[in-house]
Amino acid sequence: MSADSSASARFADRRDLAAQDVLGLIRIALDAPDLGSGVTPTLHNLVSNTAAVGAAYFQVQPLTQRRGPQPLIYQVRAAFGEMPDTPGMQAIAAHGLPADTPLMRALASRHAPMFFDDVSHAPESAGFQELGVASLAAAAVTGSGGELLGAFLMHTFECHHWTDDEVRLFSGVVGTIAALTGRLAAEEQAQAAREAALRALGLALEVRDGETQGHTDRVTDMALRLAQHLGVGPAPLQALKWGAYLHDIGKLAIADRVLHKPGKLDAEEWGLMQSHVTFGQSFSSALGFLPPEALAVVSQHHERWNGQGYPARLRGEEIHPLARIFALCDVYDALISVRPYKQPWSHAEACAEIAAQSGEHFDPWVVEAFLTLMPPSQAHAGAVG
């Protein structure tokens, strides 16, 4: 009776200790800036408390890297301890594990953790012996639809019989962390999907207007570089990116006869063309989730430092700083691009025009930063279209 209760107390202790540990690992994963660094302490915990010499977390490749009908790849997001020094393992470290490997297929269909004392004896762990792994434990990270978002793996170099304690530890620790990781990975995926949809909205216009092919991506990249150079922080940078994607979305509302007119626009046509800014603003507002800074980029990207822009004839610092940064990049990209009515300007010619417009079209502070970042004497790859 006394022995019983002491054993049960010891068991409770171990269980409580594990709870404390897991809670600590959860807090780290929740507070980490990214999922990879967030789960590293979990991998450390596994290697410290089991016979495993190394552990890794694999996650399905980001949406932005997926290419058509090829099988999905699970990439290493975090690793701790020793990895086998084989060409196969180096390839996996560099390129990831394809979704059609037997282990990933097994994880996708079975949600309980799997333990292999000898990887050469089970069809699910086929291929791992060749990688230099002897024993393996694996747990799935799944999304709300049951899809396989990632996996936790730990391994030994010599054959090892996974003990009950190790099975309990791996199942317990990884069980909760995997559930959490699944949700955090879903958040990453949803954010990437929002990003892709916003970029697609911007690109939708280029479909109609062959001339501006690549303009959205080029001008977005340049505006982000210039803003970073000017010390803009992460949240406004994000807003700038969204605003840049959507800056010309209002041109979707402009008829072909105006948008594609080869000659000079008359007054009525010019008024219609200018309306793309106010239309773009109302369209972007209707999205419902863009921060005010992103909307400012859309609504103010044709304002000028000297008050001669449109639609509101804002002047100087009345114009949002992000819109001032973006306006310069937008004009630069137009200058170096070919148009039916003009040849592309050289980088040096475009810089000279931008310098001449300092204090007129553009904010002098932004002009100075631009000319420091991309000096006129330096060669730059011009725009293609």
Place this chain on the structure above:
Amino acid sequence: MSADSSASARFADRRDLAAQDVLGLIRIALDAPDLGSGVTPTLHNLVSNTAAVGAAYFQVQPLTQRRGPQPLIYQVRAAFGEMPDTPGMQAIAAHGLPADTPLMRALASRHAPMFFDDVSHAPESAGFQELGVASLAAAAVTGSGGELLGAFLMHTFECHHWTDDEVRLFSGVVGTIAALTGRLAAEEQAQAAREAALRALGLALEVRDGETQGHTDRVTDMALRLAQHLGVGPAPLQALKWGAYLHDIGKLAIADRVLHKPGKLDAEEWGLMQSHVTFGQSFSSALGFLPPEALAVVSQHHERWNGQGYPARLRGEEIHPLARIFALCDVYDALISVRPYKQPWSHAEACAEIAAQSGEHFDPWVVEAFLTLMPPSQAHAGAVG
């Protein structure tokens, strides 16, 4: 010495017990189908272990419900225990807490939990006495940018001095749960934003083509209703919704002279018009995150059951079931809408045409379901545009 170690052991016990508790609450929140039901056990735990008679979780209103420049509202997502029976509290239960109330403003700027023994004595808890609350504890749920996504509140009806234990419990339990809730709420928000961006992609076309105003939303709603009636599950329903949003996105690439031609299209123009399907498919694929079922809706919505559709002349069950469902709704909406060349048909006339096309244009199984769901004899609100 012995007293010391026993006190420390008791403290460790309590801490471990709390860790077990919090871990259990975390697992519930992670596994729950929605955040509201996921945090209810946490509220239960607070009311059971403190003097609080009631507790609630408020979350910022979904993106889809936000309207322009009005202040954000924090809506009740979960509540447990007793709430004051006052008109003010009933208004909050129904409409939420505006972001500009003193308490929400204080939570947005201070991230540590706040405790009010007497709400009438602190400016931050102004207004709560009128609601029938005497003592209050509040904790913020923040997003990665520090923005206030929600709040946990617990209250008493009589003035109560919050004890050290209660402060520790609320801070400890709510601390971790709030961090988790913040991430899960961010996932919800990111998903809503992706949804909004996809819908906006669909609506972008309507901007150019005044005729089809409202078509995207109407046809999406009807396709979802018909699919639900046919027993389609949640994941394919989601795919159908995305495909419906994007079905005509390829028309962005069609020139005005074809898209807006009032008369009959010649062979070359008709070829261009048909190309909107293949273009829409490549555009939708480029988004990178749409499931194959959504792409099937886009690429097959002009195929016909009898093999006379385009672009692939698929026949019968070669056409994806979601595309068969969608095609019928798309045609129905065109029939009941006004066009420059035709008056809107009545619901009964449209039903007669659809019935006549059973086994020709449409899958007989889908036609039957449609006529059951929307019988010809029943009046339906026609399309406006």
